[in-house]
Amino acid sequence: MSRVRSGNHAVLGTQSGGRLTEWLIVKLDLEKERAYLQDLSRRTGLVLLYHGLFGRVPSDLEQGLHNVSPEALYQQLEAIGRFFRFVTIDEYCLSADRVGLATVTSDDGYRCVIEEGLPVFEALDVPAALFVNRAFVSGGVFWRDKVRFLINRDLVQAFEQEHGQGLVRASGQGFYRYTKDFRNNSRQVETALDRFFTDHDIQPDLKQAYVSQGELVGHHPLLCFGSHTVSHYVLASLSAEEQAHQIEDNLGFLRSQNGLTVTDVLSVPFGERQDYNCATVALAAEIGHSVLLLSEGRLEDSTNQGSTKLKVIDRVMPRGNSLMATLKKAEHKAAGSSY
Template identity: 35%
Template sequence: MIDLLNRFQSHFSSHILLYHSTFTEVPNDLKEGLHNVTPESLYKQVEWFKKYFDIVEIDEIFSQDNIYGKVAITFDDAYQSVFTEAIPVLKSLNVPCTIFINGVSLSGKAFWRDKIRFLINNSLIDDFLNFNSSFTQLHKITSKNFYKITKSSNINSQEIDTLLDRYLEENKISIDNFCMKDIEYLRKNPLVSYGNHTYNHYVLSSLNKNQQELEIRKNHELLEKLNIKHSKIFSIPFGGDRDLNSTTIELLKKYNYRGFLYSKNAINIKNNRISDLTLPSKERYMVNSDFNSFQKQLFKLGLKGLIKR
């Protein structure tokens, strides 16, 4: 019954799927806190959508008048597993996807949210808090709220990343870069396009205007230089209402982006959504990790969407 009702969603909605990593087995340093869908589950989910929806590129969803029945597949953060395990799955199904990259990974530096996960999975939160006691006490960061508050718009993400680096360096701790390590990962593929997810994935609204522009421009220029298929849709890091502001929209317009993506766990039930900040936007949702919970998730999202119509 749930499956039948989920199929019916193609008549009144479009879906933008959000994936992050696709490890067959998640590394120990990332196990807690990482959104991961295995290649096997990815195949089942995408195969289901291919049967009942039209899977298209993300830019097409923004450019078409009627988007009902369409699905776009997106990956944020460009984890290595996306290139080694997810893309082969999508190629076997002959469906397109867009990978939103953080350019800092190409420098060899670990993704700052993976540094956060590393501390959590290695029981180092309290040690980090004590090492940076003045800052953490000022911002009321505790071991209980650590994961959530470190991505708050009220605390400058760049400052947190700097503190993380100082702590790791002082304690002679090295962290693997689990995201793309070099441009060899970004090989041309007609099914794959690449988009801007900022250079460091900081909470944009936590930054001042110059910092925001550097984050957007630096990654924009990197994508242009790489001579790869470049999406004109922008993926907002963390993707909530509080994670961007009017300055963000002003800068996206300056660099000629045609729209941006939220990540607020919702489907799209209207053909055009113009945000209050005057740039087209669409909703995405993080796909549940196994097929049964994925089907239940679709059902709940569909009901929520119908209520909002």
């Protein structure tokens, strides 16, 4: 009996020691994260970009969607808020010195941002800017979600055989990447997707995933809204005339909504340098935008684009529980080094 008890005590002792070790590791990681954030807040500003904030991602979007759970969102914003001061997107962009400031943005208008993300924003008193697209707010389905639908339903090969022959595809590019390549006109890509769905009598049931026009009216004081173009097409893939329609019509739509707080900041779809061009910059400035938001994952990059004096500000996309790793990678990108 004594040997049995002794053995049990040894097991219990090992288990307790293991839990203590785990606790010490977590504590050490937390201290490192806080020290890093404190140092970062003394050197730069921070623009965060979120897309989905689903507690549970719909199965048809599971692969390919940038999603952060509400629990992870709370942890990230609470950690950042200890050292950065959260402000609105307009206050951030207008500030002459953005060091120590942070702002939250969300693209594509997923309903979960309001249903599951807003309670987090309220709990932490964090303002957020939601950049939406008229096409989805008005009852359409986001064409990138159509792409994700094919991926998650294992229909990519069938699509490529029937409708993908005319699309440009660089060596090594997979379906998800080449369908948003600027050399493929996004409107034509969506047309091909819709033809495939029609041919196979498929109707992706995704309309409820987006904020509706009616929901824009009863917005929360912590929220403002901005333009992400009408259809979220790759602007560089479009003609100047098509770009003008995408940019002007979406901003006009938002400004026509009674009582809606609208920023004149434009969130560039896909947000990398190859996704827009000189025509985009000129048109955005002419139509009334003052800032272009990118999403290349760099820390606080603010420059002027030629004579238009249009600011360009980059954003960082946190993923899951890897906040510090994401920020360090963004810092290395801003410094022009590899990571």
